[in-house]
Amino acid sequence: MSTHTHHQGLIARYKDRLPVSDTTRIISLNEGNTPLIELQNIPRLIGKDVKIYVKFEGLNPTGSFKDRGMTMAVTKAVEQGSQAIICASTGNTSASAAAYAARAGIKAFVLIPDGKIALGKLAQTLMYNATIIQINGNFDQGMELVKEVALHAPVTIVNSINPYRIDGQKTAAFEIIDDLGFAPDYHCLPVGNAGNITAYWKGYKEYSTSTDTHAAIVTKRPIMCGYQAAGAAPFVAGHPIDNPETIATAIRIGNPQSWDFAWAAQKESGGWFDKFTDEQILAAQKMLSKHEGIFCEPASAASLAGLLHDLSTGKIPEGSSIVCTLTGNGIKDPDVAIMQCADAKPVTIDASLDAVKRAILDSL
Numbered sequence: 001m002s003t004h005t006h007h008q009g010l011i012a013r014y015k016d017r018l019p020v021s022d023t024t025r026i027i028s029l030n031e032g033n034t035p036l037i038e039l040q041n042i043p044r045l046i047g048k049d050v051k052i053y054v055k056f057e058g059l060n061p062t063g064s065f066k067d068r069g070m071t072m073a074v075t076k077a078v079e080q081g082s083q084a085i086i087c088a089s090t091g092n093t094s095a096s097a098a099a100y101a102a103r104a105g106i107k108a109f110v111l112i113p114d115g116k117i118a119l120g121k122l123a124q125t126l127m128y129n130a131t132i133i134q135i136n137g138n139f140d141q142g143m144e145l146v147k148e149v150a151l152h153a154p155v156t157i158v159n160s161i162n163p164y165r166i167d168g169q170k171t172a173a174f175e176i177i178d179d180l181g182f183a184p185d186y187h188c189l190p191v192g193n194a195g196n197i198t199a200y201w202k203g204y205k206e207y208s209t210s211t212d213t214h215a216a217i218v219t220k221r222p223i224m225c226g227y228q229a230a231g232a233a234p235f236v237a238g239h240p241i242d243n244p245e246t247i248a249t250a251i252r253i254g255n256p257q258s259w260d261f262a263w264a265a266q267k268e269s270g271g272w273f274d275k276f277t278d279e280q281i282l283a284a285q286k287m288l289s290k291h292e293g294i295f296c297e298p299a300s301a302a303s304l305a306g307l308l309h310d311l312s313t314g315k316i317p318e319g320s321s322i323v324c325t326l327t328g329n330g331i332k333d334p335d336v337a338i339m340q341c342a343d344a345k346p347v348t349i350d351a352s353l354d355a356v357k358r359a360i361l362d363s364l
């Protein structure tokens with residue numbers, strides 16, 4: 001590669017490891033290539049000698065990791081002649097599907113749970129001009145409806161049951177190894193429908209067995225830690241649950257579609273699932289913003305909430321290297337952010353130099 005490589009999306013970058021050909025029309029918004037940021041303050045604050053990196057997927061084109069899967073899913077849908085895509089969504093899949101459909105010039109239909117979708121995600125999906133179908137039900141019910149309707153209408157499902165989604169998303173693991181030069185000891189991530197933990201594990205496994213001469217020889221694979229919200233933790237319960245509830249709406253899922261794949265990732269990697277309360281998740285979200293300048297959405301912070309807990313018990317030992325995936329951007333969910341900062345209301349003062357000076361001195 002030349003030193004002046006313009007990143008043109010993850011399909012272009014990892015073409016030889018994805019199911020595309022030289023004639024495939026690639027539908028891309030230059031997704032991927034997201035920063036892997038080492039935390040500088042939190043390890044010191046918690047008094048642990050660890051290297052924690054966050055993979056900030058909120059910096060993808062529509063603000064979540066869903067874009068990695070969507071570039072592949074929509075590219076293949078278009079290649080196969082599809083004129084329309086459909087998904088059930090807690091918000092981010094719908095925003096991503098809508099954007100890539102707009103880019104491709106095809107239609108997007110999205111089923112969302114009534115009233116349980118973050119404001120920014122709804123706004124995005126509207127702007128990208130998708131047809132939004134709100135149902136009086138939750139994500140799991142939307143997912144079942146999508147699977148049925150796809151049998152009767154000419155639409156391609158772009159939820160993570162679409163295997164191309166997983167292929168696109170596995171490239172996040174490639175990027176991590178390409179950036180670090182090694183695989184981390186632990187990989188922590190939030191788990192909802194469980195497509196992403198499936199994808200990372202696939203990526204790590206493929207990298208560790210790659211015969212690609214350009215790839216570093218990395219045989220190690222991380223231990224996978226999947227964290228759920230306490231009110232939506234079917235992997236901790238060991239069975240699907242009926243009425244998932246959490247403020248972290250992106251992981252408000254009771255019947256994960258990638259059930260068997262996620263268990264395989266856990267077992268093969270020697271990892272575990274655990275669950276954390278909304279309070280723990282929100283505290284981790286605030287901690288990241290306040291102490292590192294990184295604003296992720298609530299669901300994403302489950303990865304840090306879980307890591308902090310497992311470091312405190314020693315389950316993840318000092319000396320480890322850890323990657324946490326921050327799945328989505330905090331600005332998608334302004335309601336939660338404003339609620340989190342309810343006691344930091346702006347002060348209103350006179351528009352005079354004196355008043356501004358006093359306000360500054362008062363809070364130094």
Ligand SMILES: *Cc1c(COP(=O)(O)O)cnc(C)c1O
Nearest residue numbers: 092192193194195196250327328
């Ligand atoms: C989709 C999503 C998740 C959950 O990912 P799954 O692949 O469904 O497990 C977590 N966080 C955010 C922000 C998401 O958009």
